Amino acid sequence: MRLGLFGGTFDPIHCGHLRSAEEVREAFALDEVRFVPCGVPPHRSDRPGAAARHRLEMVRLAVAGNPGLSVSDLEVTRPGASYSIDTVRHFSGRLAPGDELYLILGLDAFLLIGSWKAWRELLTLTHVIVTSRPGFGDTLPYDQIPVVVREAFCYDSVRFGFRNESGKEILFKRLTDVSVSASTIRELLGKGKSIRELVPSEVQRYVQDQHLYYESPEC
Ligand code: ATP
Numbered sequence: 001m002r003l004g005l006f007g008g009t010f011d012p013i014h015c016g017h018l019r020s021a022e023e024v025r026e027a028f029a030l031d032e033v034r035f036v037p038c039g040v041p042p043h044r045s046d047r048p049g050a051a052a053r054h055r056l057e058m059v060r061l062a063v064a065g066n067p068g069l070s071v072s073d074l075e076v077t078r079p080g081a082s083y084s085i086d087t088v089r090h091f092s093g094r095l096a097p098g099d100e101l102y103l104i105l106g107l108d109a110f111l112l113i114g115s116w117k118a119w120r121e122l123l124t125l126t127h128v129i130v131t132s133r134p135g136f137g138d139t140l141p142y143d144q145i146p147v148v149v150r151e152a153f154c155y156d157s158v159r160f161g162f163r164n165e166s167g168k169e170i171l172f173k174r175l176t177d178v179s180v181s182a183s184t185i186r187e188l189l190g191k192g193k194s195i196r197e198l199v200p201s202e203v204q205r206y207v208q209d210q211h212l213y214y215e216s217p218e219c
Contacts, residue, residue: 004028005088017035020104058203061203
């Protein structure tokens with residue numbers, strides 16, 4: 001099995017995330033892309049706008065109609081901060097011979113990887129697919145890779161990617177631009193504006209029914 005893991009806060013999940021997962025699944029012939037919403041994000045000082053159970057449910061609703069996409073509650077149910085290394089250890093420890101694991105990261109997230117907990121070990125356990133994101137450049141130039149990460153990898157001109165001694169690769173995928181972010185969606189909702197067509201209709205209905213992201217009136 002070729003399994004992709006797509007981590008994030010998904011606060012809420014939107015069409016940029018979904019299109020990204022679909023294009024990566026197709027381009028790298030993955031059997032499945034599994035969304036892994038984080039419980040407690042370790043790299044964000046501000047708390048997510050919606051509780052983990054709501055973010056998880058919105059991802060469930062968003063992927064329900066696509067057999068190539070799924071969701072894991074691993075990080076939401078694990079106590080403490082959600083570190084990717086714990087998640088990657090979990091999935092890599094359960095691979096059968098011949099299985100391959102791919103961690104999918106937007107370019108903005110990848111550029112911070114040198115600050116992640118146990119990132120060296122992480123890069124020996126999984127391949128990484130770095131995806132473009134509107135506003136963050138269209139390629140993965142060598143000089144944008146954090147120096148500490150660069151030192152552990154060599155460029156492979158056949159694969160157009162980087163490979164380390166464990167045989168794990170860092171590959172880049174240029175995606176169709178879908179210029180939407182979760183923060184924009186939260187902002188729109190805070191102003192009482194529509195988020196239709198930025199998120200799947202099931203997610204839009206859930207946000208509405210659960211009254212998520214609406215700022216409470218000031219006292
Ligand atoms: P926020 O605006 O709150 O920072 P976000 O929209 O960036 O949220 P995250 O859950 O933080 O959403 O992102 C998870 C992953 O999805 C990250 O790797 C990020 O780069 C990627 N991503 C988010 N939005 C897009 C998009 N529009 N196109 C491509 N990738 C995206």
